[in-house]
Amino acid sequence: MKLFCNYLKISFLLLFCFSASSLLAQEKYPTVDGYKGIWFTLGQKSEFGDKYSGGLGTYTAKHIPLAIYAPEVNRTYFVYGGTKSEDERYLLCMIGEFDHNTGMVSKPVIVYDKLGVDDPHDNPSLAIDKEGYLWVFVSGRGRKRMGFKYKSTSPYSTASFKQVSEEEMTYPQPKYIAGKGFLNLFTKYTGVRQLYFETSSDGEEWSEDQHLVGIKRPEDKNSGHYQVSGQHEGKIVFFCNWHPNGNVDLRTNLYYYQTEDFGKTWTDINGKTVSIPVTDPSTSGLVKEYFSQKRNVYLKDVNFDSKGNPIALYVEGEGHQPGPKYGPRNWHVVHWDGRQWQDHIITQSDQNYDMGSLWIDGDNWMVIGPTNDSPQLYGAGGEVEMWKSTNAGKTWAKTKKLTKGSKRNHNYIRRVSNGTDPFLYFWADGDPNSFSKSQLYFGDSKGKVWQLPYEMTADQEKPKRVKTNIISRWF
DSSP, rough: OHHHHHHHHHHHHHHHHHHHHHHHHHHOOBOOOOBBEEEEEEEETTTTTESSEETTTTOTSSSOEEEEEEETTTEEEEEEEESSTTTOHHHHHHHEEETTTTTTEEOOOOEEEEETOGGGOEEEEEEEETTEEEEEEEEBBBTBOEEEEEEEEETOOOOOOEEEEOOOEEEEEEEEEEEEEEEHHHHHEEEEEEEEEESSSSSOOOOOEEEEEEEOOOTTTTOOOOOEEEETTTTTEEEEEEHHHHHHHHGGGEEEEEEETHHHHHHHHTEEEESSSOOOOOOEEEEOGGGGGTTEEEEEEEEEOTTOOOEEEEEEOOOSSSSSOOOOOOEEEEEEEESSEEEEEEEEESOOOOOOOOEEEEEEEEEEEEEOOOOTTTSSSSEEEEEEEEETTSSSSSHHHHHHHHSSSEEEEEEEEEETTTEEEEEEETTTOOOOOOOEEOOOOOEEEEEOOSSSSSSSOOEEOOOOOEOOOOO
């Protein structure tokens, strides 16, 4: 009898410990009372201001995606670089959710506290697997700061997460293919900035890092690249530029590569297999040559036509410094029409780091970006405008001004993956000339804009409609 009682005591103790540890594992992550974006300055100033600075909560274009719509629960999940309060530069890797049924957002959750880092290069990216688990890929910065992978402890829930890995990983671009798993494109600083990928069937166990691109001429000591990527069903693609001898301020040329077998082979647009890592500047993946013209290339977004052919949005111009010396920057779309690359100019703006996104619906294409140069001239960002094309990108017209009379520049308008109205894209504002608060916004396909609540008292609140957008004429 005594032995049986002891057995019961031990069983109860074990059950209690297990329950306590389970509760601890499910403990909710801390939240912030409102959507406060991070402000940042690179500190590389010239006559007309910083190379880039301002409200960079949705930075960089190389963190892809930042937001995903999940039809199973009718919610949009989005990650961004947040901060504690208006007067602090302290990076928090945040996740929020918008409920399309109620039109409300929940308080944003701190997935990872960067512990004093203020640099939005460490912003997170997002993925959702077939079971609905949310995966947050927290960027590091070269080998100075490690990157992390986090998985939600429950499907479609931002309440709590578990850490899966700590590794060298900058600019994460995770893609999830049902039946296969994750393919993550990212950067390592093995040259200066070189492109890699890794795969995983479950997100828990990952392959070795595989070197994708490290273009280098015989006279170069280093190499460097930036990339933007997209996914069309089982095909994963990316466009990249080239930094001669690793010099990021000379970024130039436009290249394209794709895989249709989960990274086993990589090809150019014609299906010709390329050996990785790609090292030749004149590789068959070259889409457009800008090096001999001494023109810089800044990559923005990737999308696809109805046949799955890739399209890239990019900005090019002379020089890396802001200001009038190098003239206006040209916004382009480059499109594979099934036979050759077609390249068309959309408009111009005043900064290399003006960033927008691209939507495709048959021959009707749309770009939303900060193409109006006010209020802070020559600073990154500006007023947000909508541009449309009805002939597959050949000609464009400005159809709406989404913001007007703003106090601070708006920038990094980010498309929601699988997005649906009203949360089709989101972005942040901020003064590029001096430290300021940074608010977050989202918008729909008609150009209606809402501000995410900067201060929140309830667990869920409705965003505020911003009624400053005005309709323009077609021309």
